[in-house]
Amino acid sequence: MLEFNRRVLAQAEDPATPALERLRFLCIVSSNLDEFFEVRVASLLAQHRMEGAGPVPPELVATIERAAAECRALIERQYALLNQDILPTLAGEGIQLLNRSARNPAQRAWVKQFFDKEVRPLLTPVGLDPAHPFPRVINKSLNFIVELSGKDAFGRGTGIAIMKAPRVLPRVIRLPDELSSTPGASYCLLSSVIQAHIAELFTGREVLSCSQFRVTRNSDLWVDEEEVKNLRQALQGELHGRQYGFAVRLEVGRTCLPHLADFLLEQFGIDRSRLFIADGPVNMVRLLEIVNGPAKPALKYPPFVPGFPAKLGSRDIFTLLDKQDVLLHHPFQSFQPVIDFIHSAALDPNVAAIKQTVYRAGMNSELMESLIGAALRGKEVTVIVELMARFDEEANINWAERLEQAGAQVVYGVVGLKTHAKMALVMRREAGGLRKYAHLGTGNYNPATARHYTDFGLLTADAAVTDEVNEVFLHLTSMTRPRQLSSLWLAPFSLHKELLRAIRNEAAIARDGGRGHIIAKMNSLTDETVIRALYAASGDGVKIDLIVRGACALRPGVPGLSENIRVRSIVGRFLEHSRVYYFRNNLAHDVYLSSADWMNRNLFRRVEVAFPVRAPALKRRVIREGLQPYLKDNVNAWDLGADGQYRRRKPRAKQARYSAQLVLAELLGNPGT
Incomplete structure (x- = not known):
């Protein structure tokens, strides 16, 4: 995975890549590294924890330290590229990310007003003492550690405060255009706004230092599928705990003093090898808000609209499939025919049943709404929902509940196995009896990712294939061993x-x-x-x-x-x-x-x-x-x-x-x- 991220980072380093797309690739690397620690590194540590007593074995320590060292080199390249190349390039094109010293007087006044009205009322700094223990810190959230001089209001000398950045506040803030002396878009980070006015929160005391920090935690959900009676209910109970899994990585700002970093490492129980210094925002992924903002066309890839196969046009999908298979190549061709296939089946009075697997459908899905509509119309709807699709568990649980409420039959695949196959089957009453139509794909039933991921999909009425698709669905719902298949592997x-x-x-x-x-x-x-x-x-x-x-x-x-x-x-x-x-x-x-x-x-x-x-x-x-x-x-x-x-x-x-x-x-x- 780290080698792949080096190749992604090379896209950001390539001056031939449009400037905002270079920033997007930087953000993708950061997102991938988050998952690397949340899942890969965490799983190694979790395995040792489950195996029981004693210190972490030297070979495991060496493996994690080697991976951390490779990540550190990647991260250093990221921030150097961001600060020395991409941000200056964007500034030259009218897109500025302004720190405290770069903001003009009008912008500083606006930021002060924004802080007073929108930020300060939501901040709750916690001065640490026996009655104010170190607060629980949510996975990948923005936080600050503040070192103070002098005594508090009760005459004690506690010198450290921890403050969480409210999750309801935007991490990237666009400044009003009229405040800038140059055309374009100007932004500032919430962390910069808070740090510029942090002293106002500690009346009577001097702020000696302030640093942003972020903790990455184990985010891999685990339930004993053989022991629980209802997998969905068990997962619902685990989702909240994901935010507070054991800590695996600490990121601090470059101004963080060594003794404060050591203090945080001790609080979270993180080895020093997994401390990372961010020469910029501790969560670079947030800069996607700039990528997705207004910009000159030359700063992004040219707009791309996927093609729509001419043979589909306004023709009835089932009439077409009766004569020939249809191959779709996303994102170069639209995903809409797949949505139309399920939507047509949901509305068609001759369709008796729809069966589908769901791995990653997303929070909002026209396709899932069609399945719900089909169930409400009395059709036999069976959906195999993979509840253990990492980071999509909550969305899938919500869809499962709505499908069941509409009358669909919902099952969660096979104990111990993830259902990753991408299949949809429609059974339609026709002159010769029930005719089967299927869609099979290499990617998820998710229109959002279908715009950015390359995948193939096949729409077919070939009985040699559709009969076996039905056999697979029967296997997944009945738990019987599938009969010998000759077409599908x-x-x-x-x-x-x-x-x-x-x-x-x-x-x-x-x-x-x-x-x-x-x-x-x-x-x-x-x-x-x-x-x-x-x-x-x-x-x-x-x-x-x-x-x-x-x-x-x-x-x-x-x-x-x-x-x-x-x-x-x-x-x-x-x-x-x-x-x-x-x-x-x-x-x-x-x-x-x-x-x-x-x-x-x-x-x-x-x-x-x-x-x-x-x-x-x-x-x-x-x-x-x-x-x-x-x-x-x-x-x-x-x-x-x-x-x-x-x-x-x-x-x-x-x-x-x-x-x-x-x-x-x-x-x-x-x-x-």
Whole structure:
């Protein structure tokens, strides 16, 4: 994950990236690092805590310290880039983030008034003593530690106060345009406003120092699914506690004095190796408010409107699917047809039942509202809601409650497994009886992420596929073992086995003198058995091209092991999220799309589906759009070397620049936008 974040940070370092998009990439790195500590580092520490007594083992200490050191180097690059390059560039374009000394007299007066009216009434500094213990600090919240001189109102000499920044206040504040002497937008941080007027809160005492700080806590929810009687109720009880999990990281401002940082580390029980100095806001993610604010067009990527397949137009979706499958490639093509598919099913009097999986739907979802509407109209609606989708638990619980109130059948998947498959099934009464229609995808049923993540979706009425989709739903609701599937590869039952079979088949073809070729695109590749099979296939002469966005435990190009394997990662405007598996198979050109990465957790600890693309024209589209452009990319591509290091691909002399995402946007996007 840290290696991937270096590649994301490189997008922010690239002067060819528009200035506000560079800031966005900085914010993405910060958000990713938050999750790294909340989940990855926290899980290592939590495992030790569960195992019981004694100090943290030296090998675990070394692992965490090494990760923390790598994070520290990343963070130092982040703030140096922010302060020395991106903010000055934005200031030159009329977007200013003003600290106390940079604000003009009119702006300082406005900030003072804002502090007095909007901020000060909500502040509650706590001077520490036996009757005022150290307050509970919420995960990733903005706080201040203040050192004071003199005695308090009762003649005691307590010298430290802690103050929380109210969560209802904006962290980035836009100053009135008329106060600036230059055109553009001026902002200031809430932390700067508070620190400029902190002394007013401690009448009769001198503020010796003041620093912002932020604590990152363990945010991984855990419930014993085999013991609890109602998973939803158990999770509801755990959600509040997430804000107060054990502390794993402390961030302080660069002005924080060492003894105050030591005091905070002691209070939170954090090792010094996990102390980080922020040369700016302790939560850089908040700067997204500037990214999303008004700006010159040149400071952002050009507007992009996804295309809408002409064949859909105003035609009835079920009539169209009766004749042909429809392939959608997001975000280059609109997600609206998927919403329309479920919405049409909800309104169609001939539709008897709708079944769907929900992993990350978001807080507001037209699609989920359609399912609720279908249930209210008396249709049989079954929804498999994954309550353990990390950081989406609350939204999913809310949807589950509303669906149940509308009369839908809601279940929460399989105990011990996350339901990660993306499937929707519609059963419609037609002349020949009930006809099944399905949507299967590589990404979530979330229109917001569908605008920023690359994913494929397939709409089909192919009975060979839809009958098996129904079998998977029956498995998830009844807990019976699914019957033998011939079209779908289902984890944790057959997906791993079928992957190995397909890889070994290419190896057998190559050994017999044929041409073996595998191309696969995914987020992560870490499963040892799959990697060993790929190494063996490479040794047999199979050409293997892997497009792996994030973690990759395979080493390509190693003599005697992986000479025929090439690995690259694409990092660009959109988050690469689709999973595509291609096997040449003696010109059968087998193409599968899937929700699953080639990781142990996806193959054995989740319910995942890989589904075939059967229509020859659609196979060609997947290869032409989902694989080949990424193998040609010389703008956003990073090639993994045999030494485990990624190197950014650059166009050779006189070679034209080729960005896969830009090519696909021009090919599939709405023309003239």
